[in-house]
Amino acid sequence: MTSMIKPMRRAMPLKVLWALMAVQWVLVLPFLRYLPFWLGLVLVLVMAWRWRVMHGELRAAPFWLTLTAIAVGVAGLFFSGLTRYTLDSAVSLCVLGYLLKSLEVLRRRDGVFQVYLGYFLIGVYLLYHYDPLGALISLMMVLANTLALFAIFADRSFDWRRGMRQSAGLMAAAIPIMIVGFLFFPRIPPLWSIPNDERGAQTGMTDEVTPGSVSSLAMDRSPAFRVAFEGDLPPRHQWYWRGSTLDQFNGTSWRASYRQDNRSQWPNGRLPEAGEGERYHYSVIIQASQQHWLYFLDWPVRIDADDSRILPDGRAAARNTLSQTRRYQAQSQSDVRWASEPMQRYLDLPEGTNVRLAEWAGQQREAVDSDRAFMDRLMQHIRSEPFFYTLRPPLYPGNQGLSEFWFEGRRGFCTHYASAMAFMARSVGIPARLVGGYLGGVYNQGGEYIQVRQMEAHVWVEVWLDDQWVRYDPTAAVAPGRIESNLDEWQDASNLNELPFVTRFTGGMPLYQSLSLWWDSVEYQWQTLVLNYQQDSALSALEYRFGKINWWQAGLAMGGLMAVLGLTMAFMTGVLRLPVRVKEPWASLHHLEKRFGKRTPGETVSDYLERLSKAYPEHRDLLRQITAIINEAAYNPEQSFDKAARENLRSLVRNP
Amino acid sequence: MIKSLTALKDRWIERRLPVRRSLRLNQSRIFIVPTWQGLALLLVAALVLLLAINFESALNYALGFWLVAMLWAAVHFTYRSLSGLKLEVRKADLVEAGLEADYSLILGEDDDRYRGPIELIHPDWGLVSVELNRRATTVVLSRLLARRGAHPLPRFRLESRYPFGLVVAWSHIQLDLTAWAYPVARESEPTPTGSAGDDEGLDDQFVQSGSEDFHALRSYQPGDALHRIHWPSFARDQMMVKSFVDYQGRDEWLDWQAFPQLPDEDRLSALAWQIDQCIAADTPFGLRLPGLELPPDKGSLHYESCRRALAEYGEPS
Numbered sequence: 021m022t023s024m025i026k027p028m029r030r031a032m033p034l035k036v037l038w039a040l041m042a043v044q045w046v047l048v049l050p051f052l053r054y055l056p057f058w059l060g061l062v063l064v065l066v067m068a069w070r071w072r073v074m075h076g077e078l079r080a081a082p083f084w085l086t087l088t089a090i091a092v093g094v095a096g097l098f099f100s101g102l103t104r105y106t107l108d109s110a111v112s113l114c115v116l117g118y119l120l121k122s123l124e125v126l127r128r129r130d131g132v133f134q135v136y137l138g139y140f141l142i143g144v145y146l147l148y149h150y151d152p153l154g155a156l157i158s159l160m161m162v163l164a165n166t167l168a169l170f171a172i173f174a175d176r177s178f179d180w181r182r183g184m185r186q187s188a189g190l191m192a193a194a195i196p197i198m199i200v201g202f203l204f205f206p207r208i209p210p211l212w213s214i215p216n217d218e219r220g221a222q223t224g225m226t227d228e229v230t231p232g233s234v235s236s237l238a239m240d241r242s243p244a245f246r247v248a249f250e251g252d253l254p255p256r257h258q259w260y261w262r263g264s265t266l267d268q269f270n271g272t273s274w275r276a277s278y279r280q281d282n283r284s285q286w287p288n289g290r291l292p293e294a295g296e297g298e299r300y301h302y303s304v305i306i307q308a309s310q311q312h313w314l315y316f317l318d319w320p321v322r323i324d325a326d327d328s329r330i331l332p333d334g335r336a337a338a339r340n341t342l343s344q345t346r347r348y349q350a351q352s353q354s355d356v357r358w359a360s361e362p363m364q365r366y367l368d369l370p371e372g373t374n375v376r377l378a379e380w381a382g383q384q385r386e387a388v389d390s391d392r393a394f395m396d397r398l399m400q401h402i403r404s405e406p407f408f409y410t411l412r413p414p415l416y417p418g419n420q421g422l423s424e425f426w427f428e429g430r431r432g433f434c435t436h437y438a439s440a441m442a443f444m445a446r447s448v449g450i451p452a453r454l455v456g457g458y459l460g461g462v463y464n465q466g467g468e469y470i471q472v473r474q475m476e477a478h479v480w481v482e483v484w485l486d487d488q489w490v491r492y493d494p495t496a497a498v499a500p501g502r503i504e505s506n507l508d509e510w511q512d513a514s515n516l517n518e519l520p521f522v523t524r525f526t527g528g529m530p531l532y533q534s535l536s537l538w539w540d541s542v543e544y545q546w547q548t549l550v551l552n553y554q555q556d557s558a559l560s561a562l563e564y565r566f567g568k569i570n571w572w573q574a575g576l577a578m579g580g581l582m583a584v585l586g587l588t589m590a591f592m593t594g595v596l597r598l599p600v601r602v603k604e605p606w607a608s609l610h611h612l613e614k615r616f617g618k619r620t621p622g623e624t625v626s627d628y629l630e631r632l633s634k635a636y637p638e639h640r641d642l643l644r645q646i647t648a649i650i651n652e653a654a655y656n657p658e659q660s661f662d663k664a665a666r667e668n669l670r671s672l673v674r675n676p
Numbered sequence: 677m678i679k680s681l682t683a684l685k686d687r688w689i690e691r692r693l694p695v696r697r698s699l700r701l702n703q704s705r706i707f708i709v710p711t712w713q714g715l716a717l718l719l720v721a722a723l724v725l726l727l728a729i730n731f732e733s734a735l736n737y738a739l740g741f742w743l744v745a746m747l748w749a750a751v752h753f754t755y756r757s758l759s760g761l762k763l764e765v766r767k768a769d770l771v772e773a774g775l776e777a778d779y780s781l782i783l784g785e786d787d788d789r790y791r792g793p794i795e796l797i798h799p800d801w802g803l804v805s806v807e808l809n810r811r812a813t814t815v816v817l818s819r820l821l822a823r824r825g826a827h828p829l830p831r832f833r834l835e836s837r838y839p840f841g842l843v844v845a846w847s848h849i850q851l852d853l854t855a856w857a858y859p860v861a862r863e864s865e866p867t868p869t870g871s872a873g874d875d876e877g878l879d880d881q882f883v884q885s886g887s888e889d890f891h892a893l894r895s896y897q898p899g900d901a902l903h904r905i906h907w908p909s910f911a912r913d914q915m916m917v918k919s920f921v922d923y924q925g926r927d928e929w930l931d932w933q934a935f936p937q938l939p940d941e942d943r944l945s946a947l948a949w950q951i952d953q954c955i956a957a958d959t960p961f962g963l964r965l966p967g968l969e970l971p972p973d974k975g976s977l978h979y980e981s982c983r984r985a986l987a988e989y990g991e992p993s
Contacts, residue, residue, distance in 0.1 A: 170839050198744075
């Protein structure tokens with residue numbers, strides 16, 4: 021008598037262990053790029069042990085090995101500074117657990133545990149990667165994981181090809197229900213807030229700008245956000261996307277009043293009122309920037325963005341970190357009426373900084389009769405004097421840096437010009453601030469949207485003239501082409517050698533450019549259709565068609581759908597078969613048997629019909645005819661049993 | 677209470693799944709539920725959905741529902757591996773009580789679908805796993821037969837978790853297949869019966885044809901062995917064949933009545949011992965049981981039917 025081992029406690033055969041190890045690699049590899057190197061160390065340790073297990077040592081890892089692996093892992097966590105409770109460290113911990121678990125994968129239960137942990141890990145991976153490529157990679161991971169699950173239960177009969185077929189089949193069969201769930205499951209707001217929900221590096225405008233510091237954004241071709249307009253596009257030279265204002269100057273750098281770190285103190289502001297002129301309606305899909313800033317065309321008069329706060333400087337910011345792509349809508353106008361506010365903070369200047377520049381600005385102010393004329397004179401000065409726009413300016417350190425730039429260097433990019441100009445405006449008593457954001461963008465013909473890349477980052481000046489904030493962009497004066505074209509195009513036309521090599525090289529290739537535009541529109545579609553899918557859109561489309569849907573109707577619809585899908589699947593897998601129609605002449609014979617009783621075993625058709633004609637003499641002729649046809653059909657089917665004969669037989673049998 | 681419930685369940689199953697020599701599994705015979713592992717997948721899906729909700733991650737919604745839908749789809753896949761499976765009895769052994777008997781079944785049909793490993797479970801043999809790969813496969817279930825008599829194949833459980841272990845499909849199978857155990861041989865002296873004094877004139881009598889002693893010549897019939905042809909007659913243009921007979925003594929009848937002092941089971945044991953003795957001595961024998969008489973003979977078929985008769989004695993047929 022054999023005792024029975026419970027299914028989950030059975031040991032797995034060698035080839036299943038192989039499959040599980042392969043799948044573990046598939047799942048960990050996509051993470052390796054982002055995880056600290058010490059996790060690689062743990063991986064090597066674990067894999068070495070599994071290798072031993074598969075070469076004969078079929079037992080769980082000894083205590084010292086487990087302890088070493090845990091020690092390396094935890095020490096690694098500490099040394100790489102992931103001690104804070106953040107998402108990144110939680111993920112590292114997750115992967116560490118996944119690796120450590122596999123030290124003891126011997127029985128089915130352990131294998132299933134590995135697979136399920138793997139599914140969760142894929143979910144974690146999706147928090148970081150939601151672009152089409154990431155989705156594709158996680159699709160592969162799900163397939164591999166399902167294959168591992170198959171391997172565990174196919175046991176000794178495991179076969180890679182059959183496993184692939186079955187796993188892919190299961191996933192394909194599950195797609196309809198998955199889509200329905202995705203479309204109609206209510207999108208619930210987060211159940212609790214995640215502390216330190218930062219995934220990857222921050223990108224976009226910073227809260228502080230120092231003119232001397234080198235702009236690293238200029239090298240970055242990755243998209244910041246995409247804007248789709250309803251109706252006409254604004255003219256190209258108005259593509260100023262405002263993100264934040266910088267109003268505190270300390271002599272060397274500009275700092276924002278509303279920063280990411282003082283989020284709790286942000287006031288509730290009002291947007292400027294709409295004035296005359298055309299109003300632009302648009303929606304923005306912003307990439308996960310790990311910041312809070314949302315970007316708007318100058319100047320927004322209406323903003324529809326969930327979970328955000330409108331700030332007094334004509335924009336809104338997200339309350340939570342932008343760790344996912346996000347969509348919002350807004351309306352902008354180029355002519356707006358600003359509410360008045362205390363101006364003192366736009367005039368503050370530290371004592372003793374850039375003295376020479378302040379003196380020079382005073383002289384210029386005296387030469388003209390209005391503030392506006394003064395600003396125009398500054399622009400004219402930049403235009404006429406030999407100022408240069410360059411991404412590799414000399415350094416202008418210290419609190420006299422702006423004077424040095426203005427009088428000696430005369431080489432710089434947007435931040436230099438903008439801070440010098442704002443400084444001069446303040447020094448003569450005109451309220452001024454810097455605006456950080458983006459300028460320009462690439463219009464994607466296929467997708468009908470504007471893609472704004474990180475390299476389009478820009479800083480300009482707003483001054484308070486005649487109770488309005490007025491935009492002055494000194495870059496327009498020093499490099500007029502920059503306003504009408506993007507940085508890379510403009511660089512191509514003027515001096516080529518300042519952009520990084522790759523940009524220069526690929527910029528000249530039409531195929532590459534059209535491919536990258538195409539890929540960008542794919543990503544855009546992905547973001548609008550999948551990532552920012554609004555649940556009410558599907559539901560409201562349904563309700564528009566069928567009227568209000570209540571819960572039992574929804575349940576009924578779901579049940580019906582599952583039944584239909586189930587039947588379809590049953591047919592496709594061969595579980596259900598449609599009854600096959602019996603061919604003539606046997607169908608007619610069955611018909612007769614149903615009426616007059618079955619043939620006895622061993623009785624030939626002729627005998628049977630003979631017996632019947634004796635029992636029912638009134639049908640004798642008919643039965644004789646039938647006998648003849650059936651005999652012909654049975655023994656000479658090709659020649660005499662044609663369609664006419666079939667019809668004849670059928671009519672004889674069915675209308676006696 | 678529990679006992680009566682179990683009995684109720686047994687009766688229900690018996691009514692629903694009656695005993696037959698062959699059967700095909702269909703929706704009225706297959707039961708299917710998610711395993712604990714399948715429910716655990718729902719838990720994983722719930723965790724993934726929690727990720728989706730808390731991090732507002734659209735793709736995690738998709739992943740979560742995919743996992744749930746995979747559990748749903750797995751029901752069909754596992755059902756498929758049992759549905760339409762044909763079981764047919766082949767044969768069962770006749771063994772001495774206290775030994776293991778084999779029950780042979782034929783599972784599946786040629787040209788059928790791949791069904792993965794299928795498990796046949798009963799406490800008597802534990803677990804027998806068989807991989808059905810598009811071929812009718814013979815499965816042998818071994819089972820200890822503790823006592824003499826009939827041992828029908830008990831109702832056993834046939835289950836499959838293939839291909840993903842998320843659901844388990846099973847059926848209770850009862851097939852009309854009986855193994856028999858003949859009594860353990862035990863030596864007992866037969867009591868001389870009244871018929872011992874009968875004088876039938878001859879000490880020996882021959883029975884039927886045999887191979888022991890030359891008896892007579894008879895004419896050739898097609899099929900007679902070459903070495904039995906009587907060649908001297910062939911020289912005289914006659915095809916004659918030597919025929920032989922076996923002789924057997926008076927004690928060729930193994931008789932139920934010979935052990936009046938013993939209870940029934942012991943009588944059967946004694947007869948089994950006598951059969952063993954006869955087989956060892958290679959003498960033909962007959963068997964008399966109440967209501968049954970097997971004429972004297974030898975050979976494995978005869979031995980088997982005698983032993984079968986001992987096994988069947990008193991058993992409901």
